[in-house]
Amino acid sequence: VWEEDEFWIELSWRIDPDGRRGIRKHFESPKDPSRPVSLDEYYGHIFDSIPSLVRAAGAEGLTPLAFMKRHGSFEVSQKNYHKHRTPLSPEQLEGSSVDEQGRIVKAGHVIGVMEGEQAVVGFPTPSKKLEFWSKSMKEHGWADQALPGFIKSHVHPDNIDRDKGEFCLVPTFRLPTLIHSRTGAAKWLNEISNTNPLWMHPEDMRRLKIKNGTIVRVNTEIGYFVDRVWATEAIKPGTAACSHHIGRWRRKQDPGNSRWSGSVVDIEKIGPSTWRTRKISGVTPFKSDDPDSERIFWKDGGVHQNAAAPIHPDPISGANCWLQKVRIEPAHAEDRYGDVVADTDKAHAVYQEWKAMCRPVKDGALRRIDWLPRPLAPVKSSWIKGQARGE
Incomplete structure (x- = not known):
């Protein structure tokens, strides 16, 4: 994702401005090592290494980078099987x-x-x-899971007390109009989708005496967030969902980023380790080189639910277990739409609790199975005991 690439390139240069840490060399421009690699150079290098793309671009008299800028996408292979x-x-x-x-x-x-x-x-x-039977699982202390099977999770129906207002929250589902969390500056897409209500089945709402369009408090292990309910039969009873595309925020003193989709908030410490984010204003028109920025008519910027979500590192793979067990109730008198409250001490305690579910490696140096697929996997040395900071 280009926004992340831009960030990592800039961060790497600030961490290692003179190259003594051995980081900067990986982010230097191949044309001029005195400056960071540009995004055109970065993506140009990637596109140049795809033979079918090079051929398609050449047929139009373009470089692969120019071809992708014109067309936006390219099908590398139609039969990417076997x-x-x-x-x-x-x-x-x-x-x-x-x-x-x-x-x-x-x-x-x-x-x-x-x-x-x-x-x-x-x-x-x-x-x-x-591998129907996994030798790696046995070697890492998971002999009971070495064969394919079902693992009863923290959001299994047996672990959800519906009488207490507990639900399995799906915080990762996607809207068809937005791309992950990467479209905050896409004006037309944010005009279409600019809020992330809590999806609930009418059956659950009647049971909890919650009316459509009202605000509720969604309690997590470490805090809560306050969102507006949307009644829909498109979700299973006993399950709630909140799209993760939306909920960008900035403080008054912060640069005006994501102004097509972000709200202005105040962050206040309300306890020894508890913080509350509260909206001051939603999305508003602003002046820019694009006249459409002064035509913004929507005000909602959604709710930043992530801050109230504890980290659940899977004991086997290390990947985060995103689904949350939450308790939904009508909003309290002091609640405001968009409130997000989190206790950082509780967050750390939950992380340590899940971390303790790992099974120590008895033989060998790897802390986890390094070949299991996971998003944003670290370098292999990070899985070696004694290599992580503080060990």
């Missing part, structure tokens, strides 16, 4: 051998598997096969 059957090249096979299980081993590592008489890359597992 990747596990990709043949290994002679160079890859040089110096390898095949063991009794049909695995292709090179320098002590399995690099592929035999499919009949064909050497192929296989699946992204240690054995390069679909």
Whole structure:
């Protein structure tokens, strides 16, 4: 995502301005090492490495970067299936051998598997096969989960007391008009979708005596947020949902970012470790080079639910478990739409509680199974015991 790329490039240069930390060199412009790599250079390098894109761009007399700026997208392959059957090249096979299980081993590592008489890359597992039983799970203390099965989670219906107003909250669902949380400056999309109400089934609302369009308090393990209810039969009873696209905010003294979608808030400490974010104003028209910015007619900027969500690191993979068990109730007299309250001490305690569910590695150095797919996975050395800061 280009906004993140821009941020990481700038942050890396500020952390390592003279290159002594060994970070800056990875973010220097290939044309002029005295300045950071530009986004055009960064994406140009990526696009130049895609042969089919290079050919399509050349057919129009364009560079791959210019082609993508004109068209916006490109289908690399129409039949991106059976990747596990990709043949290994002679160079890859040089110096390898095949063991009794049909695995292709090179320098002590399995690099592929035999499919009949064909050497192929296989699946992204240690054995390069679909593993019905996982040796890695057993080695990392999860022998009871080494076979595929169902893990009863913190939001299993048995763990949700509906009589107390408890629900499974889905905070990650997407609207068709917005892209993740990346479209805050897309004026036309924010004109269409500029609020993230709490979806509830009418059956639940009748049971809790909640009326459509009123505000409710959604209590989490570490605090709560106050949102407006939207009645819909498009959600299962016992489940609530709040889109995560919306809810941007800034303080009065902050730069005017995300003005197409963000609210102005005040952040106040209301307890020893408890903070409250309260809206001062919603989205308002503003002057800019784009005359449409003075035509903004919507006022809502949504609710920033993330701040009230504790971190739940999965004990096996380390990925965050996003679904939340919450308790929904009518708003209190002091509540205001958009309020977000979080206790940072409780947040840390919940994190430590989930962290304690990990099972220590008895043999070997890896703290977690490093090959399991996860978003934004760290470098492999981060999974080695003793390599993390403070160890």
